[in-house]
Amino acid sequence: MIHDPLEGDEGKITLVRARGSLVWDDQGREYLDCTSQAWSNNLGANDPRVVKAAIAQMQEITHARPNFNTLPLLELTAKLRQIAPGDLNRIGYCLHGSLAVEMAIKLAFKNKPGRHNLIVLQDAYHGRSITTMAASWPHPDNPFLPIQPRFVRVPHPDPYRPRLGMDVEAESKLCLYLLEETIAKGVDGGVAAIMLEPIMGNGGHIELPLSFLKGVRDICDRHDIVLIWDEIQSCFGRTGKMFAADLYGIVPDIMTFGKGVGGGFPLAGIFASDRLQGFESGEDALTFGQFPVAMAAAVATVDAIISDGLCDKAREHGAYATQRLAEMSERRKLIGHVRGPGLFVSVELVKDRQTKEPARKAASEVYRRGAAKGVLFGESRYAGLGNLIKVKPPLDCTHEQMSHALDILDEVLGSIEADGIA
Ligand SMILES: Cc1ncc(COP(=O)(O)O)c(C=O)c1O
Structure with missing residues (x-):
């Protein structure tokens, strides 16, 4: 077992x-x-409004394959568009953060044909699927290596443990310099995307300096690279703003969400820029990916996060x-x-x-x-x-x-x- x-x-x-x-x-x-069950209950557990919405949805329809729309799917999408940062108006859904990250990676590569690399940060955490484990910090004694993709890990500033006693801004500059050098000299086959958590969660709770976040955005713009922010842990109010993107005033090209959105029901997904090409049918379809009960719960949760x-x-x-x-x-x-x-x-x-x-x-x-x-x-x-x-x-x-x-x-x-x- x-x-x-x-x-x-x-x-x-x-x-x-x-x-x-x-x-x-x-x-x-x-x-x-004080764990909010893996930092997921941004709205307190079993909020009566969420439970009521989920029960009401259960009495109507609990499952629809992704070829169909449902009412909560349409309602939630309209709601998320209203609060989406910048031009991140295209929304995709699944049930787990790890799969949302995979969706983001797929969309980035689809939009940069011919590029072969994804750059992630050392100490990143992006999930526990085969791909997202590989995008996270090196897993000790990793038995899955033979079947995992390889990603390029670059250093990031760490304000509590800066390299060689540097000050935060100097270290931020150094890491940006090394990132750009990696893009130029450290990879074969071009870089499709850079992915980071704006506040690094499971890898040691590291608050990345604003200068670093801005610098990475700038590098992505100059090299035509897709910037993915993994906001699964920082989304829906946890940082004091709806998204860390709002907190820092930076709009990535793709942003993942999860955890707090479902009010205790499993739901995750991505926001993507209007400028990106979407998936063709069959490129990203999961049987239970648009679970109507979780969507109805999410509509009630997002309403409550705003109204409360x-x-x-x-x-x-x-x-x-x-x-x-x-x-x-x-x-x-x-x-x-x-x-x-x-x-x-x-x-x-x-x-x-x-x-x-x-x-x-x-x-x-x-x-x-x-x-x-x-x-x-x-x-x-x-x-x-x-x-x-x-x-x-x-x-x-x-x-x-x-x-x-x-x-x-x-x-x-x-x-x-x-x-x-x-
Ligand atoms: C930043 C980040 N990305 C991805 C994940 C994976 O989410 P899930 O456990 O829902 O697959 C997590 C979970 O902790 C996370 O914190």
């Missing part, structure tokens, strides 16, 4: 119920969910959280760095602020002790780091819940420091 939930999952919590920012397990224990002012709430909660974490860092030496933007919040735990050596054991203890005290903090075990504590509850959490989560984090960090764990 693969992933058999009845074998070897010791310590895993079995969830039975969720409302807003709270989840409950099969023992009746309540938790404040959740972008503003993300900014307010995020500002409060990062300020409290900064204060906490004066007392809790384990905190090496506090990151945003919006409610895309995390702290990096380090053994020593000079060496910045990751404090992985301490992070594991935070997850464990936090859960024991009823708060689930987000983990990041990828890319060999494993020392990030993510504080990303739903955007509509209350101020009291946010404050409580931070109180518990403070308490738990205090107890871990007292026990000498790093």
Whole structure:
């Protein structure tokens, strides 16, 4: 069996119920969910408006193959066009972020016939399908290598760990220089697309400097390369704007979305520029790719994100959280760095602020002790780091819940420091 939930999952919590920012397990224990279930519940879990829309849709039609339109498909597409950045008015759907990234890659290559390369950033995370794993950081002991495509990875600036102690802007310039040099001298067969997460999520929560994001846009324009932004983690309000593209004032040529859009139902896809040629029939059709129930849920979710002012709430909660974490860092030496933007919040735990050596054991203890005290903090075990504590509850959490989560984090960090764990 693969992933058999009845074998070897010791310590895993079995969830039975969720409302807003709270989840409950099969023992009746309540938790404040600062993971938003893989940062997907931007609107709190089981929002009654979303549940009602999904049930209403289930009573009409639950499945239609992509050769047909459905009412929620038309309604959602019209709605997404209204909020799409720039000219990203063409929308494609699927059920998983990894497939949305694959769709973006396919569309880019279709639009640049004869080009053979996709450039991605080191420390990127774009999913777990065969192709998107290859576009992510090198996977340790990767058994899938023989059947994976190869992508070109280039360095990116890292404001917390800049190369050779450079300042952020100098490192940004260096990385842009190396990117352009790679395009000129590092690949055979031309570059079709450059793909990046505007805020790198699973690969260490790295806020890329604006100068770097602007510079990559400029390089793509000058070399006629498709720019793909993977906004699966940053979309639908998490950063304090509907999209990171709005936050930074940069419009990519293709932008992926996922996670927060479905209000807990599986949905993902891409926005593509009007200037790009679309797919022909058969080039990108998935049996369940336009799941009407998820689309109806998404219509209700996007309406709620707008009417409840959740972008503003993300900014307010995020500002409060990062300020409290900064204060906490004066007392809790384990905190090496506090990151945003919006409610895309995390702290990096380090053994020593000079060496910045990751404090992985301490992070594991935070997850464990936090859960024991009823708060689930987000983990990041990828890319060999494993020392990030993510504080990303739903955007509509209350101020009291946010404050409580931070109180518990403070308490738990205090107890871990007292026990000498790093
Ligand atoms: C930036 C980014 N891209 C792609 C994915 C993959 O999405 P999914 O897990 O829905 O396939 C993720 C998931 O964490 C992500 O954060």
